[in-house]
């Protein structure tokens with residue numbers, strides 16, 4: 001476990017007392033729930049129906065981008081990132097087309113990302129027009145969750161390639177290489193970030209670093225970014241269905257699932273991972289009760305998971321993280337489902353701080369501990385957990401809760417954002433290629449081979465990228 005210090009500014013202070021219920025917001029949440037439920041219902045149906053639905057969702061997400069307009073220069077966009085303009089869904093905007101995932105396209109040159117720091121009180125979008133906007137949004141945790149930050153990074157880099165399409169090849173190379181590095185360094189632990197950036201840069205390098213074909217480079221990187229988004233939709237849907245197989249059968253009572261951090265659509269795109277399995281079981285009308293760890297210090301469980309489950313109508317109870325131990329000891333937890341930020345080649349898994357503690361408790365009490373993650377979160381280049389870089393986040397996240405200081409000023413703090421669960425404490429890893437059990441090393445490699453063979457046969461993404469002006 002190697003610590004890295006990175007100190008982006010802490011989330012903004014708590015929003016003022018929420019205004020009286022705003023009908024468009026209520027309509028948004030209801031629509032959001034409808035989307036999640038109907039998506040989950042698709043999951044429980046045939047995989048092919050899911051793929052059709054994912055392609056349809058992807059076309060909504062990707063396809064209805066208006067014709068390209070003369071995009072702002074890199075500099076202009078960097079300025080806009082500094083002062084994100086809050087955007088809320090207006091009454092006449094069809095809410096369903098507004099929010100479906102943690103981000104959506106507002107135009108050909110602007111991605112709108114939900115500011116998750118403001119949830120659940122405020123629904124605000126932050127415009128992303130360049131790779132540095134995206135790096136900013138990731139560093140500040142406007143968008144978070146391994147799969148979502150990979151997708152936003154890819155789209156941000158593609159937008160910069162579009163802006164640099166007319167630049168001189170040397171200038172373009174400096175811009176793309178520089179922005180790619182800035183994205184990779186935005187947050188160190190989630191491998192999806194580096195994986196997505198490397199995929200786009202590979203398309204660029206394949207065309208040629210000093211190629212004069214700026215439009216061709218931009219189109220290829222846009223194509224790769226869109227493929228990453230559509231594949232995530234497809235993968236998470238498959239993963240959610242595969243995960244149903246690891247849920248214990250219980251008689252005459254709801255199944256008690258415990259989850260940690262947030263692994264729903266906000267963290268992933270269209271479907272969640274660990275929370276995707278919950279939504280799929282819910283859509284199958286399986287009686288469920290979800291224990292939601294609040295997930296100190298950033299409260300992803302209290303703020304985001306509780307919000308998503310509330311909208312989805314899934315029975316859930318919020319708990320202080322420390323309550324998990326006694327609940328496990330009292331036999332009130334049947335299975336633990338968590339996500340992952342990076343799975344090493346041997347199965348050791350990095351996830352939100354507190355996950356390792358849950359795994360130790362689960363083993364102590366004989367409860368299945370299941371990691372749900374797409375293969376894009378597997379890093380075969382990292383042999384074991386000790387080599388996974390662990391992000392150290394700002395002290396304020398511990399000392400303050402939404403701007404209210406809870407510890408004496410100047411209190412020294414250690415705030416690792418993730419920990420590593422050794423493979424031997426993991427019961428199963430659920431992926432889009434099915435359930436993998438120990439020994440994880442060969443299982444993960446075999447799953448990746450299956451995925452690559454399936455991808456070669458049938459790419460889930462069939463939408464022409466928007467043309468780039470020559």
Ligand code: MRU
Nearest residue numbers: 144145146261263267339340352
């Ligand atoms: O710091 P965060 O909120 O980005 O941490 C997120 C997690 O640890 C998630 O469990 C993980 O990224 C998987 S999201 C499907």
